Structure formats: structure tokens, C-alpha cells
Amino acid sequence: MGSLNNGHLDSDPEDDKEVDLELRRAVRELLEGMGEDSGREGLRRTPLRVSKSLLQATRGYRQKVKDIVHGALFPEVGLRKEIGQAGGAGGLVVVRDLDLFSYCESCLLPFRVKCHIGYIPSGHRVLGLSKLSRVADVFAKRLQHPQRLADEIASALHDSINPAGVAVTLECSHIYIPNVESIFVDSENRGWLEVVVSAGSGVFEDRRSDAWIDFVNLRKSRGPTVNGQRTEDDICEYWCPLVATDPSSIEMLYPELTALVTSIIRSLGENPVRKELAGTPARFLKWLMNFQNASLQIDLGNLDICPLDPSRPKRGENGHTEHLDSELNLPFCALCEHHLLPFHGVVHIGYIHAQGSNPPGRSLLQSIVHFYGFKLQLQEKLTRQIAETVSPLLGGNIMVVVEASHCCMISRGIEKIGSSTATVAVLGRFSSDASLRAKFFQSIRE
Amino acid sequence: MGSLNNGHLDSDPEDDKEVDLELRRAVRELLEGMGEDSGREGLRRTPLRVSKSLLQATRGYRQKVKDIVHGALFPEVGLRKEIGQAGGAGGLVVVRDLDLFSYCESCLLPFRVKCHIGYIPSGHRVLGLSKLSRVADVFAKRLQHPQRLADEIASALHDSINPAGVAVTLECSHIYIPNVESIFVDSENRGWLEVVVSAGSGVFEDRRSDAWIDFVNLRKSRGPTVNGQRTEDDICEYWCPLVATDPSSIEMLYPELTALVTSIIRSLGENPVRKELAGTPARFLKWLMNFQNASLQIDLGNLDICPLDPSRPKRGENGHTEHLDSELNLPFCALCEHHLLPFHGVVHIGYIHAQGSNPPGRSLLQSIVHFYGFKLQLQEKLTRQIAETVSPLLGGNIMVVVEASHCCMISRGIEKIGSSTATVAVLGRFSSDASLRAKFFQSIRE
Numbered sequence: 006m007g008s009l010n011n012g013h014l015d016s017d018p019e020d021d022k023e024v025d026l027e028l029r030r031a032v033r034e035l036l037e038g039m040g041e042d043s044g045r046e047g048l049r050r051t052p053l054r055v056s057k058s059l060l061q062a063t064r065g066y067r068q069k070v071k072d073i074v075h076g077a078l079f080p081e082v083g084l085r086k087e088i089g090q091a092g093g094a095g096g097l098v099v100v101r102d103l104d105l106f107s108y109c110e111s112c113l114l115p116f117r118v119k120c121h122i123g124y125i126p127s128g129h130r131v132l133g134l135s136k137l138s139r140v141a142d143v144f145a146k147r148l149q150h151p152q153r154l155a156d157e158i159a160s161a162l163h164d165s166i167n168p169a170g171v172a173v174t175l176e177c178s179h180i181y182i183p184n185v186e187s188i189f190v191d192s193e194n195r196g197w198l199e200v201v202v203s204a205g206s207g208v209f210e211d212r213r214s215d216a217w218i219d220f221v222n223l224r225k226s227r228g229p230t231v232n233g234q235r236t237e238d239d240i241c242e243y244w245c246p247l248v249a250t251d252p253s254s255i256e257m258l259y260p261e262l263t264a265l266v267t268s269i270i271r272s273l274g275e276n277p278v279r280k281e282l283a284g285t286p287a288r289f290l291k292w293l294m295n296f297q298n299a300s301l302q303i304d305l306g307n308l309d310i311c312p313l314d315p316s317r318p319k320r321g322e323n324g325h326t327e328h329l330d331s332e333l334n335l336p337f338c339a340l341c342e343h344h345l346l347p348f349h350g351v352v353h354i355g356y357i358h359a360q361g362s363n364p365p366g367r368s369l370l371q372s373i374v375h376f377y378g379f380k381l382q383l384q385e386k387l388t389r390q391i392a393e394t395v396s397p398l399l400g401g402n403i404m405v406v407v408e409a410s411h412c413c414m415i416s417r418g419i420e421k422i423g424s425s426t427a428t429v430a431v432l433g434r435f436s437s438d439a440s441l442r443a444k445f446f447q448s449i450r451e
Numbered sequence: 452m453g454s455l456n457n458g459h460l461d462s463d464p465e466d467d468k469e470v471d472l473e474l475r476r477a478v479r480e481l482l483e484g485m486g487e488d489s490g491r492e493g494l495r496r497t498p499l500r501v502s503k504s505l506l507q508a509t510r511g512y513r514q515k516v517k518d519i520v521h522g523a524l525f526p527e528v529g530l531r532k533e534i535g536q537a538g539g540a541g542g543l544v545v546v547r548d549l550d551l552f553s554y555c556e557s558c559l560l561p562f563r564v565k566c567h568i569g570y571i572p573s574g575h576r577v578l579g580l581s582k583l584s585r586v587a588d589v590f591a592k593r594l595q596h597p598q599r600l601a602d603e604i605a606s607a608l609h610d611s612i613n614p615a616g617v618a619v620t621l622e623c624s625h626i627y628i629p630n631v632e633s634i635f636v637d638s639e640n641r642g643w644l645e646v647v648v649s650a651g652s653g654v655f656e657d658r659r660s661d662a663w664i665d666f667v668n669l670r671k672s673r674g675p676t677v678n679g680q681r682t683e684d685d686i687c688e689y690w691c692p693l694v695a696t697d698p699s700s701i702e703m704l705y706p707e708l709t710a711l712v713t714s715i716i717r718s719l720g721e722n723p724v725r726k727e728l729a730g731t732p733a734r735f736l737k738w739l740m741n742f743q744n745a746s747l748q749i750d751l752g753n754l755d756i757c758p759l760d761p762s763r764p765k766r767g768e769n770g771h772t773e774h775l776d777s778e779l780n781l782p783f784c785a786l787c788e789h790h791l792l793p794f795h796g797v798v799h800i801g802y803i804h805a806q807g808s809n810p811p812g813r814s815l816l817q818s819i820v821h822f823y824g825f826k827l828q829l830q831e832k833l834t835r836q837i838a839e840t841v842s843p844l845l846g847g848n849i850m851v852v853v854e855a856s857h858c859c860m861i862s863r864g865i866e867k868i869g870s871s872t873a874t875v876a877v878l879g880r881f882s883s884d885a886s887l888r889a890k891f892f893q894s895i896r897e
Contacts, residue, residue, distance in 0.1 A: 046526050079789075080492050081831050084839070084878070091835035091851075091876030098831060099873045100860075131831045133789060135860055138867055215885035222892035223852070223873045343525075343579060385527050385544060385577045389537035393530070405537075406669070414546075414581055420866075421584055427545045427669045430537030432530070439661035446668035 021060075027272050028056035031265045032345070038262045039297050041381060047342055048381070055345050058413070059273060062108055062115070065146030066274035073140055074165040077133035081126070093129040095169065097216070099223045103138045104422050106415070109179060110148040110281050111245035112288045113266075115346070115412055117422075118145060118154070119176040123220040124162060125169035125208060132166050140165070141173075148275055148282065151177040151244065155204035163206040170207025172220040177202065179244055180347060180412065181338075200244045245288075252287030262290055296340040296379055329444055330358035332370050337378035339387055341413050348384060350409030350425070352391060355445035356399035357434065365398050384409055384428050392430035402433035404445050467506075473718050474502035477711045478791070484708045485743045487827060493788050494827070501791050504859070505719060508554055508561070511592030512720035519586055520611040523579035527572070539575040541615065543662070545669045549584045550868050552861070555625060556594040556727050557691035558734045559712075561792070561858055563868075564591060564600070565622040569666040570608060571615035571654060578612050586611070587619075594721055594728065597623040597690065601650035609652040616653025618666040623648065625690055626793060626858065627784075646690045691734075698733030708736055742786040742825055775890055776804035778816050783824035785833055787859050794830060796855030796871070798837060801891035802845035803880065811844050830855055830874050838876035848879035850891050 029052040036043040036051065043052070083094025090096055105118040122137045144157040159173045179198045208216040256263045266286035270277040277286070331354060338349040352374045358364060377390045384407055392405040408427045415422050435441055475498040482489040482497065489498070529540025536542055549566040568583045590603040601619045608617045625644045654662040702709045712732035716723040723732070777800060784795040798820045804810060823836045830853055838851040854873045861868045881887055 050522060076496060079829065081829060081835070083835060084876070089838070089842075089876065089878030089882045091838050091878075092831040096831055096835060097875040101871050101873065102869045103867050104869060126831070131829065134830070134857060134872055135867075138860070138870070215888075218885060219875070219888055219892075222889055223875065225896065383525065383527060383538075383577065384580070385538040385542055385572070388542060389527070389529060392535070392537050396535075411580060414584070421549050421581075423548045423550060424584070425547050426580055427547065429543040429665070429669065430530070430535065432535035432537075436535045439664060442661075442665055443668055446665075450671065 024272050025056050025060065028059060028269060029053055031269050031272070032056060034265055035262060035293070038259065038265070039293065039381070047383070051343055051345065054343055058344055058346075059269070061146075062106075063146055063148070063273040063275070065143045068143045068146070070140055070143055070161045070165050073136055073143065074132065077136045078130040078166060079133065080129060081131045082129050083126070090125075093126045093131050095125055095127065097123060097125050097219055097223065098131065098134075099123040099172075099220060100134055100137045101224055103141060104420075105138075105142055105145040106420070107145040107149045107154055107177075108147070109245050110150055111285055112247045112292055113148070113270075113285060114180050114289075114292070116149075116151075116180065117178040117415075118151075120145075120158075121174045121224045122158065122162070123172040123209070123223065124166065125216065126166075127169045128167060130166070132162075137162070148270070148273075148285075150281065151175055151200055151202045152204075155202045159204035159206050159209075168207065170205065170209040170216060172203070172205045172209040172217060174201065174203045174220075174224060176200075177244070179246070180349075181246065198244065198246065247288040247292060248284075250284075250288060250291055252284030255287035255291050259290055259294075263287055266290060293340075293345075296381055327357050327359040329355060329441065329448070330364070331355040331445065331448055332367050333449060335367070335371050335374045337374045337387075337407075337409075339378045339380060339382040339384075339409075341411060342381035342383060344413035345381075346412035348382075348409045348411040348413070348426075350407065353406040353408075353445075353449050354391070354395055354399070355404040355406075355435070355448070356395075357402040359400060362400065364400075369398075370395060384411075384426055388428040388430045392432055396432045400433075402435055404432070404435040404442060405430045406445075406449060470718050471502050471506065474505060474715060475499055477715050477718070478502060480711055481708060481739070484705065484711070485739065485827070493829070497789055497791065500789055504790060504792075505715070507592075508552075509592055509594070509719040509721070511589045514589045514592075516586055516589055516607045516611050519582055519589065520578065523582045524576040524612060525579065526575060527577045528575050529572070536571075539572045539577050541571055541573065543569060543571050543665055543669065544577065544580075545569040545618075545666060546580055546583045547670055549587060550866075551584075551588055551591040552866070553591040553595045553600055553623075554593070555691050556596055557731055558693045558738055559594070559716075559731060560626050560735075560738070562595075562597075562626065563624040563861075564597075566591075566604075567620045567670045568604065568608070569618040569655070569669065570612065571662065572612075573615045574613060576612070578608075583608070594716070594719075594731075596727065597621055597646055597648045598650075601648045605650035605652050605655075614653065616651065616655040616662060618652075618655040618663060619650045620666075620670060621648050622646075623690075625692070626795075627692065644690065644692065693734040693738060694730075696730075696734060696737055698730030701733035701737050705736055705740075709733055712736060739786075739791075742827055773803050773805040775801060775887065775894070776810070777801040777891065777894055778813050779895060781813070781817050781820045783820045783833075783853075783855075785824045785826060785828040785830075785855075787857060788827035788829060790859035791827075792858035794828075794855045794857040794859070794872075796853065799852040799854075799891075799895050800837070800841055800845070801850040801852075801881070801894070802841075803848040805846060808846065810846075815844075816841060830857075830872055834874040834876045838878055842878045846879075848881060850878070850881040850888060851876045852891075852895060 032052040032055045033043045036048060041048060081093035083092040083096060084090060099121065101121045103120040105120050106115050107118055109116050120141050122141060140162055141158045144154055144161065155173045155175050159171045162171045177200050181198055205217060208214060209220060211217065263286045266289050267277045270282060275282065333353045335352040337352055338347055341348050354370055373394050374391060377387050388405055388407045392403060396403050406427060406429050408425060410425050414424050478498040478501045479489045482494060487494060527539035529538040529542060530536060545567065547567045551564040551566050552561050553564055555562050566587050568587060586608055587604045590600055601621050605617045605619045623646050627644055651663060654660060655666065657663065709732045712735050713723045716728060721728065779799045781798040783798055784793055787794050800816060819840050820837060823833050834851050834853045838849060842849050852873060852875050854871060856871050860870050
């Protein structure tokens with residue numbers, strides 16, 4: 006199977022430098038193909054950042070499993086067979102809840118992996134526990150499909166530690182890919198699609214075996230990590246939402262850009278003609294073009310609304326002439342202009358609703374959120390732009406809170422998986438009235 | 452304050468090599484001081500691993516904040532002051548739930564940090580979001596106290612991005628330090644002590660300011676991350692459980708080993724005579740010596756128990772002459788012999804209880820767990836040793852499951868924070884009867 010020595014690229018520093026320069030050039034041209042000015046201050050260093058993070062994200066092509074396992078098999082005698090199984094002779098070991106990130110071979114976007122690995126040692130040797138995670142990461146840091154990832158982890162471990170068997174279960178979450186036509190249906194989901202896959206070798210090959218049942222029981226013994234609604238080995242042939250799209254129309258529309266993405270895949274150490282990668286450049290472009298400058302139009306001219314007058318004096322708080330109103334949890338997905346990776350989350354808009362006024366409905370506010378969301382963006386700028394746009398429609402006293410997860414924060418570099426970012430814009434009375442802000446924060450939490 | 456250019460060591464590769472060799476020598480001598488054979492296979496590469504991970508864990512001494520912030524301030528115009536605050540002109544930004552690890556200056560053990568950072572941009576510039584985490588990590592990767600860590604993060608960010616203000620809240624969890632005399636009181640706690648600290652600069656200096664209240668509200672808006680039982684700014688002068696111990700007796704008992712730990716601190720780039728570090732070598736040794744070879748004695752000779760006969764034939768399942776019994780959640784804390792870092796968790800023991808027999812009580816089983824726990828260990832070996840020892844006391848048909856968190860997996864290197872490891876040993880009927888094992892797994896989950 007050759008996975009032990011799998012390393013497509015040599016690590017010659019000169020080669021690395023050339024690959025980096027090629028990637029930067031390709032990213033710069035992609036930005037221009039999207040209608041962006043790649044020389045503007047916010048984008049100037051984007052090619053450098055994207056190249057660096059792409060190389061990090063696919064470092065598995067340049068790593069060898071044997072270098073990781075080497076020297077990490079430790080003596081542990083175990084028990085004599087007639088007494089029982091333990092330690093280095095038959096004692097099941099399960100490492101649970103390893104957080105990894107991998108990259109979808111169908112669309113190049115990152116996917117989250119909650120990884121569980123079990124093995125049964127034989128030959129009076131056990132593997133250093135962290136090596137299970139490191140070996141899994143070698144295969145995660147490539148362009149992958151969940152099932153292949155599970156298979157490769159299981160067989161690489163089997164080959165290198167020679168155990169009675171290896172069991173792998175992966176809970177994979179693919180980023181949901183919104184497009185201009187679709188509004189997120191499920192904002193609770195926060196943009197992830199999930200499948201569960203498994204692989205087993207040796208005594209774990211048969212899912213009905215006692216060994217596999219022990220693995221499942223032990224994996225879950227700290228609580229049900231696998232959601233009840235999902236089944237193991239969900240069919241995930243079409244798990245990437247973009248697989249269903251026909252690449253040929255995109256390829257005809259953007260032949261040069263398709264060639265650029267193909268060259269990026271080659272630079273990373275992959276073979277772009279591998280059959281699973283055939284439509285990948287087109288699918289990546291389809292996704293990317295969602296965020297093309299000015300691909301979405303918004304017309305606020307013909308709105309049937311009656312904007313409030315921001316200069317109107319405030320009435321008594323119990324006069325019921327006005328009250329705090331809000332639209333919460335408007336979903337969005339934007340593209341981080343520093344890393345070309347999505348950030349997604351929700352927008353909350355608070356405003357002072359005066360009696361008799363007719364503020365715009367949720368769907369218009371959602372359209373405004375989408376208009377500024379489907380772009381190369383910064384969360385700070387997005388927040389400000391939404392605030393500037395909705396303010397005249399809502400009477401000038403408004404507050405916008407944006408809460409988002411950034412793929413660039415969680416899938417590469419710092420890998421802060423649970424982190425999220427919140428930003429605020431305040432206009433009119435919300436700028437000066439802290440108790441009004443507190444009231445709005447309270448309504449978000451409820 | 453100088454935090455921008457703080458870097459105690461030059462990065463001359465020759466120096467680095469020398470530091471590495473010094474650290475390895477010191478660790479080898481420490482192992483021998485604990486009564487270990489540093490040449491045995493399991494320990495041979497421990498000095499190398501510990502040196503590497505200590506250098507990683509304290510890399511903050513060799514990093515400069517200005518190198519991180521450089522080039523990551525991006526233009527964002529914000530709003531005119533008279534309209535409101537947003538983006539690069541007054542728009543509050545909060546990055547929440549950054550998982551970091553730091554190292555206690557009182558005892559050298561790692562502590563977990565859930566970090567929340569807010570700042571209010573000014574001057575039409577915003578900082579790349581990941582830089583907040585990277586700057587925090589520079590100070591986390593040093594020997595720290597929670598309050599100083601918060602202060603250093605806040606002032607380094609304030610100095611380098613020149614905002615209206617910076618706010619930092621840290622939820623810190625110090626590993627609970629068991630000793631031979633103490634049994635874990637709270638197994639739910641799984642060995643962590645918690646404090647919450649804060650720091651603020653500029654508009655966040657006053658905790659009663661509107662800015663601070665907004666920060667607190669925004670930090671929590673995704674759900675209460677700060678536990679209700681803790682208050683902000685818990686007094687944490689004595690948060691390290693070892694601070695209360697008198698270092699002088701340890702220093703008298705182990706003068707050479709104290710000198711070794713002092714030399715390690717110096718090698719890492721710290722000043723061992725800084726007043727907060729005065730008793731640190733002794734405290735570290737006090738903790739380490741808990742795991743000294745054979746520091747605990749166990750005597751199974753005089754037990755008032757009636758061991759079962761493993762050769763006794765099995766009765767009918769409904770005959771009620773025997774049933775599955777168990778002792779669950781026996782806490783333990785061991786020292787990983789590969790990294791000299793603790794792993795801690797719980798042991799579950801299942802056995803066949805025959806009518807009329809008198810199995811040993813929980814306290815004896817707990818003593819056995821402690822006996823094998825307070826050592827340089829591997830989880831696999833610990834599981835097997837406990838199984839071998841309890842088997843004759845419990846009739847020979849037994850199963851041991853150990854569930855543990857490994858500091859070496861979560862605080863350094865792979866940093867798999869949510870991960871845990873489960874190991875199993877089975878003897879007698881548990882080896883061959885999968886449904887019996889499943890029944891025991893079920894009882895663990897309940």
C-alpha cells in the first residue's frame with residue numbers, strides 16, 4: 006500500500022521556495038479573476054498567507070508515517086494468553102475525541118474530523134499514545150474523502166505497528182456551502198454537514214466481531230459522542246454538497262481560472278488527474294465565485310417602508326411610544342479576505358421601534374446581510390457596513406452584533422477549534438446608552 | 452514595559468543545541484534521583500522528549516510580539532464619531548474561547564487557559580483576528596501566574612496596536628496535585644482547580660465602565676462560559692496547591708536535585724532568583740517525588756477477604772448464585788514515563804460476584820489503584836498491573852477499564868485538548884464472553 010513511505014515531494018528548500026512562489030502567483034491571479042484589486046492594502050499579503058496556509062494544510066504529502074512511529078514502540082509484556090488480555094498482549098487501547106482538520110478532495114474546503122482510534126497490541130509492544138494522533142494527521146493533511154481518510158489511517162497504523170487490529174471511526178463535518186440563491190435553512194447547524202465513517206483491520210475487519218463491539222462500547226463510554234440521528238457508515242459518496250454540480254459549465258466559463266486551480270493542486274503535491282479530483286477546480290471556483298465582487302445586487306430604492314426620524318425626541322420609557330425591537334440570528338457566510346477561507350455565523354440587529362412606524366421585515370434585513378456577506382470581507386467591516394445600511398431604514402438608533410466562526414482560526418495555523426468572534430456596531434442612542442446595549446445583549450442570550 | 456521585544460534568549464542554533472544537551476542531562480539525573488534506571492528501554496529517550504517539550508512549552512521567552520503584529524494591522528475606516536462606533540473607529544471586537552496552555556511558575560506544571568480577548572480599535576486599523584491568539588500564546592508559553600498572564604497579554608496588545616483599550620479574561624485551571632496521603636475528594640473535577648482573572652487597559656481599565664460591561668455581555672452572549680460558582684477576579688494568590696508547602700525541607704532533603712531543577716529553569720530562559728520562582732524547584736520536586744519508585748507500600752498479605760475460586764463452574768444465569776458486580780470511578784494520577792507529565796482519570800473494575808463470597812471493599816481497591824498510579828507509568832501497563840493484582844482477590848473473572856486524560860496529549864505537541872484514552876484488561880470469563888463485557892461497559896455509562 007506504500008502509505009509508510011508516502012511523500013510526494015522532496016523537501017529541498019529550493020523546491021519549496023519555487024512551489025511557494027508558484028502558489029502566490031496563482032492566488033494573485035485568482036483574486037484578479039474574481040474582480041479584486043490584488044494590490045490593495047487588505048489583499049496585498051493575501052497570496053503569501055494563502056500559500057503558506059495551503060502548504061501547511063497539505064503537509065501530509067510531505068510526511069512519512071515511519072518517521073513518526075520510529076522509536077515510539079515501547080515494551081509492555083501484557084498477560085499470558087491463557088490468563089487473559091492486557092497491555093502489550095491483547096489489551097484494547099482507544100484514543101477518543103481527537104480534533105483534526107482535513108480538506109475535501111471535491112471542493113478543497115476544510116472539513117472537521119472528530120477522530121477515534123482503537124488498536125489491540127500484540128508482540129509485547131505498545132505505541133506512544135500521541136503517535137495515533139500524529140499518524141492520523143498525516144492523512145488528514147491531504148485532499149481527502151472521509152472514507153478514504155479512515156481507511157488510510159487504519160492501514161498505515163496496521164502496517165507500522167503490526168497489532169492484532171486497528172479500528173477507526175471518524176465523525177466528519179463538511180462546511181455547508183451556501184450560494185447566492187440559497188438562504189441557510191438551518192441556522193442551528195451553523196453551516197456544517199455531518200457523516201460518520203469507520204474502518205477496521207485485523208480483528209476489527211468484521212463490524213459484527215466482538216472486538217468491534219468492544220471498540221464501539223469503549224469509544225462511547227464517556228458519553229454518546231456520536232449523535233443519535235446519524236448512523237455509523239452513513240453513505241457519504243455525495244457528502245460534499247458541490248459534488249452534484251456539473252463542472253463543465255464552470256470550466257467553459259472560466260478556463261484560465263480552472264487551469265490556475267489545477268496548477269495549485271499540482272503544486273501541493275497532488276495529481277490533479279486522479280479521478281476524484283476531476284471536477285474539483287470547477288467546484289472550488291463555483292464556490293469562490295459566490296463571493297465575487299458585486300455578484301449580488303441590492304436595491305433599497307423601492308422599499309415599502311417608512312423610515313423613522315432619528316431626530317425625533319425620546320418619549321418617556323413607560324409611554325409605550327417606542328420600544329427595543331430586534332431581528333436575531335440572521336445567518337451569513339463571508340470569505341475572509343486574508344485567507345480566502347469562509348467565516349460564517351449570525352447577525353443580530355437591535356433598534357428602537359417607535360409606535361406607528363413600519364420597519365422593514367426580516368427578509369429585507371436578511372438580503373442586506375447577504376449582500377455584504379457574499380464578499381471578500383473582514384468581520385469588522387461587515388458589521389459596520391450592515392449597520393450603515395440598516396440605520397436609515399430603522400430610524401438611526403441601531404446596534405449590530407455579528408457572531409462568527411472563522412475557518413482560518415480553526416482549521417489551520419492556530420487551530421483554535423472552539424473559538425468564535427463577536428463584533429459590534431452602535432449608532433444613535435445605542436452609542437451613548439449602556440443600559441440599552443445591555444438590554445439588547447440580554448435579548449440575544451435569551 | 453518592554454514586552455514588545457521581550458526575548459531572553461538569542462536563537463543561535465549552537466546555543467539551542469547546548470541548551471538542549473544541558474536539559475537532557477538534567478532530566479536524566481532527575482530520573483536517577485527518583486530511583487529510576489534512566490537506561491531502561493522505556494526511559495532511554497525520555498530526556499530527549501522532555502527537553503524538546505520543555506523548550507516548546509517555554510518558547511514564549513524566545514518570541515517577540517512585534518514580529519507577530521507586524522503587517523497584520525489592516526485598514527478599516529469605521530464610522531464618523533458623531534454617527535456611532537464601528538469597525539476601525541470604536542467597534543468592539545471580542546474573540547472568545549481561545550484554548551491555551553501555560554505553565555505555573557510555582558510548580559512548573561501546565562495549566563489550562565480559556566482565553567477571551569476584547570479590544571476597541573482606533574485610528575482606522577483593525578488587527579488580524581488570529582494575532583490576538585498568537586500574542587496571548589507568547590505570554591502563555593512562559594512560567595506564569597494567571598493574573599500576570601492576563602496583565603501581560605493586555606499590555607502587550609495595548610502597546611502594539613494602540614487601540615482605545617484592551618480587555619482580557621482568563622479562565623485558568625490548575626492541575627490538582629495529589630500526594631500519597633490524599634485521596635481525590637472530587638472525582639468529578641477530574642483533577643483541575645479553577646480561577647478567573649481579568650485585565651483591562653484604556654477604556655477597559657475601570658471594571659465599572661460601560662466598555663467593560665459591554666465586553667462581559669459580549670463574551671457571554673453565546674452562552675455562559677464562566678461557571679456561575681466562580682466570580683471574576685477570584686483571589687488567586689494561592690491558587691497553586693503547592694504554594695502552601697515549605698520549600699526548605701525539600702531543599703535540605705534533595706540539594707542536588709533542587710540545583711538540577713534550578714538549572715533547568717535557567718536553561719529555559721528564566722531567572723531562577725526572580726522572587727516568585729524562589730521555592731519552585733522544591734515544589735516541583737515535592738510533586739515529582741510522589742511518583743518515586745516504591746515510595747508507596749502495599750501489603751495484600753493480611754486481608755480479611757475470601758477470594759473466589761476461578762475454577763468454580765458457572766451456574767445458570769437465573770440461578771442468582773453469581774452476578775456482575777463492579778467498583779466504578781476509582782480516581783488515580785500517574786506520571787507518564789515518556790514526558791514526565793501527569794495523566795489522571797478513573798479506573799473501573801468489574802467482576803463476577805458469587806453468592807457467599809466476600810470481595811474486598813472499595814478502599815482496598817483504591818489503594819491498589821494508587822499503588823500502581825503513583826509511579827512513572829504507561830496507561831497500558833497500569834491497566835494490566837491493576838488487573839493482575841485484583842484478579843486473585845476477586846475470583847479471577849475480572850475486567851479493568853482505565854479512562855484518562857494525558858497532559859502530554861493536551862498541553863504540548865499535538866494539543867488535543869478534548870481527547871482521552873481508554874484501556875482495557877480482561878481476565879477469565881471476561882476474555883471470552885463479549886456480552887459480559889458489553890454489560891460492564893453499559894454499567895460504566897450509566
